[in-house]
Amino acid sequence: MKRFDFLKSYTKLPRNVYILFIANVINAAGSFVYPFLAMFLTLKMGYSEFTVQALS
Numbered sequence: 001m002k003r004f005d006f007l008k009s010y011t012k013l014p015r016n017v018y019i020l021f022i023a024n025v026i027n028a029a030g031s032f033v034y035p036f037l038a039m040f041l042t043l044k045m046g047y048s049e050f051t052v053q054a055l056s
Contacts, residue, residue: 034056041047041055 038052038056041052042049047055
């Protein structure tokens with residue numbers, strides 16, 4: 001497919017590059033949880049904003 005032709009340049013990279021990329025994506029997804037955790041703690045669990053700020 002012509003849409004994915006730009007990916008061919010990445011097929012010859014070493015395996016370590018792929019591992020680092022996947023680890024970076026997982027790390028970014030993990031830090032994405034904090035805003036939702038703060039919303040959950042305040043709206044559903046009833047914690048005050050000050051307590052949630054201290055926990056984060």
